[in-house]
């Protein structure tokens with residue numbers, strides 16, 4: 398083993414970054430039974446579990462309508478299709494996010510306008526959004542909507558965004574891919590914005606064993622459009638397609654798996670919260686710990702800190718890995734600097750200083766509902782940092 402050459406002693410056992418294995422061990426028999434039920438009834442497309450899941454998700458987050466779909470990216474795309482977004486339209490998105498948030502805007506031929514983030518919550522900056530709206534207008538684009546992202550699990554500041562949306566007659570499509578289970582001023586993610594989405598990608602807070610996603614809305618008309626778009630734009634008569642849609646359905650098997658995962662989800666959310674609190678307490682004097690707004694909870698998709706500029710992040714990550722502690726960087730490059738997106742406008746017409754600086758200093762620690770020993774993790778972290786003194 399090459400590792401044995403580098404380290405004479407046994408290489409440190411790696412702590413899992415996201416512990417999906419322990420979760421599966423705990424609920425395996427229920428998952429097996431759920432999969433078997435689907436095999437037995439054989440309704441692999443839009444089987445009863447799909448509708449049952451939509452009902453359960455609706456009860457969980459108090460959204461009137463839940464429309465499951467194939468993945469979190471399609472969910473966003475369906476939202477834009479329902480709003481008839483197209484060429485000449487400007488949709489405002491944070492630059493510090495996963496590519497899917499902006500990708501869907503380009504899908505429909507509209508222009509994503511990149512907005513800067515807040516240094517403390519990592520979420521879209523309302524001030525920068527206002528600047529972005531003006532920039533878009535100067536470019537001759539028509540501002541139509543905002544896709545705020547609840548980055549790392551914390552909802553964006555929706556009250557501030559809603560005020561701007563109302564003034565400018567914009568809709569809000571909340572990208573809750575990372576935040577299902579979180580809440581903002583008493584409202585759960587799914588029940589915020591004109592429409593909201595989530596993703597059931599395995600590594601998300603509520604993940605399945607493949608791809609999956611969902612749309613949420615309290616608007617009856619939007620809900621019926623989503624349902625139609627999800628199945629090729631079908632009308633009430635399924636042989637008359639009334640609009641251009643897509644094949645965007647969630648598999649029955651994934652719905653069956655999600656129904657089982659949803660049962661343990663509340664416990665996992667509190668375990669994530671406990672882990673985050675333990676990390677916060679142990680690391681608050683060493684790094685900038687995540688800031689959660691008042692009356693807001695996070696689903697803790699990621700626990701992300703900012704390291705001081707005195708630390709070399711690459712070296713720190715490599716030393717932590719040697720100590721058995723895996724870390725990740727979300728995100729190395731903001732979207733407005735990426736090859737496919739750099740020709741799109743930004744709020745400032747140029748650089749977005751906060752997200753560019755975040756990209757250099759963020760670091761995410763292991764997080765899931767099954768972190769065994771947070772103290773061990775923070776001790777390893779402290780130990781490696783102290784070794785640089």
Ligand SMILES: *Cc1c(COP(=O)(O)O)cnc(C)c1O
Pocket residue numbers: 468469470471494495497498546572574575596597598608609610
């Ligand atoms: C994961 C993610 C998506 C896309 O979800 P998929 O299910 O992978 O398509 C969209 N937005 C954000 C912020 C994400 O983290």
